[in-house]
Amino acid sequence: MTMTSLFDFHKIKITDTFFGDYQRLTREVVIPYQWDAINDRITDAEPSHALRNFRIAAGLEEGEFYGMVFQDSDVTKWLEAVAWSLSQYPDAALEATADAVIDLLEQAQWEDGYLNTWYTVKEPGQRWTNLAENHELYCAGHLFEAAVAYYLVTGKQKIIDISCRFADHIDSVFGRNSGQIKGYPGHPEIELALLKLYEVTANRRYLDLATYFIDERGTTPHFYESEYEKRGFTWRSVTNGPGWMFKDKAYSQAHAPLKEQQEATGHAVRFAYLLTGAAHLAHLKQDDARYQVCRRLWDSMVQRQMYITGGIGSQARGEAFSCNYDLPSDTAYTETCASIAVMMFARRMLECEGDAEYADVMERALYNTVLGGMSLDGRHFFYVNPLETAPVAIRHNHKYEHVKPVRQRWFGCACCPPNIARTLSGIGQYIYTVHPETLFINLFVGNTWTHQIDGQPLTLTLEGHYPTQDKIAITVDCPKEITHTLAVRIPGWCDNAVVKVNGDPVNHAPIKGYLHLHRCWKAGDIIEMQLPMSVRPVYAHPQVRQLAGKVALQRGPLVYCLEEADNGCDLHNLWLDERLPFTLISGTGLMQGKTLIQASGVRLRALSDDTGSLYQFDQPATEGESVALTFIPWYAWANRGEGEMRIWVNSQRYQ
Structure with missing residues (x-):
């Protein structure tokens, strides 16, 4: 039996004051800003070259490929954001711009259906030779997602036709038949996208191809090993040593078949995209065994490796999970895309089973990390989302090289900004x-x-x-x-x-x-x-060693933080007394319209600036000054300049 999850969610009209403002911001600021970015019009920002790559691939311009191997996906995620925005705000000029981009994609497509500017411009003749690293299937997936969204909203067929030609080509290349490549992508994405394409087209080949990619992953003999050998033992990425991705197969969730995997591991975005596809497949096929695999890995992610903000992927190396209960605040990676992927995973799990735990996590990720990934002005973005910052240490300590104390205008690896745009524009998909x-x-x-x-x-x-x-x-x-x-x-x-x-x-x-x-x-x-929204102190599991003796505040779905702009510097010397009443106040300035929390606490101060030796046998003389602490919604931090921030605060309960 094959189910469907294709409903008219694109016809939802958002009337919400909170997300309505975000959707207007996305339409009026974010989409035009990102259009300028992929056209290299943003001064003092890393160039994108994404659209120019397509023009070169189409033979409309001369030049060389520039950017990441997955640069094409910046364009197709932008297209998807446009599609969902058009469902809320019809805009003939914006739709015409999107149509022109689709025409460009068609011009860049090969006769056999293949479409990827890296291999068209930079490495012709090397197609499908480095699946582990080079994101061909990942880029195809984002094209298919954009196609489904644009078709559903506008009814226009061209981008679906482009996608089907490419999907048919991929289906002819990959599989278990003689002459086919018995492989799968290094970065999952195409799996979930093929299932969307299947629901729109009813073409069973796409369902079967997605099933193949999910089930073939991690089987032996290992595909990455044979691919590596065929390339003459060469490896493009040397960031963490030659061949590190090949050696660390768990990084790509390819260390074992999915049904045998026991815990969340590897690159966090890859993990959640893969499980999104697996959960969707479990729903479509009404396959409880597949669902139980997803449930096991969901529990590993949520119960032992997720931040209070809905972020996943605690370490910078590999943008990956670490081990159970290893959740440092100051070096947290928690890529914005990873929390978007958590939302996608949760949505598909809800289709399998009506369990509010999935929606609770979806909401946690949305109202905290996803919103926090973009500034209030819609023109600056976080790739990495720490839970604690001390800018002076960030500038001097290499372990913080991935952490930025303020949002950036754009990135050379710009996967997160258009991902935020398509998520906020398409928020209707998650409501029901x-x-x-x-x-x-x-x-x-x-x-x-x-x-x-x-x-x-x-x-x-x-x-x-x-x-x-x-x-x-x-x-x-x-x-x-x-x-x-x-x-x-x-x-x-x-x-x-x-x-x-x-x-x-x-x-x-x-x-x-x-x-x-x-x-x-x-x-x-x-x-x-x-739904009474009392301010609730939150405590971490005792095994989270970084948070012993600390407390966080949450009101409704929002996690709160201290910021230097309200509380001065040296936030590590502040102690919260969560036993005393909390007061809700209205924010002002950039915090206008937001509910802030005031709480009672103590600031420890040294009685003398000269405290003697760095270490000494007598406790330095200090005094505790009673202070009112001001907490703001964490998603809104870093909008008032550079400064310290922390979610988890010392608790007077443990003094």
């Missing part, structure tokens, strides 16, 4: 999950959406001021009465939620974090929710 008998409401993003149930339209209008305020209303409209189950999520951070239907309290217990409301729905029915 459709099961045959139940419609799950995952995120409380204001919207209006009509879903067909047994051929009858059911329109939901969700209103509120989440995540600032705790009241949500969901209004039903339908021409005929419809008997169905609506399941609303009770967030894991929320105690004492109150839910009413037409004013009557709902008293039954949630099932796996969702309150299932089964009834005959009629026009005008309303679900009212109150």
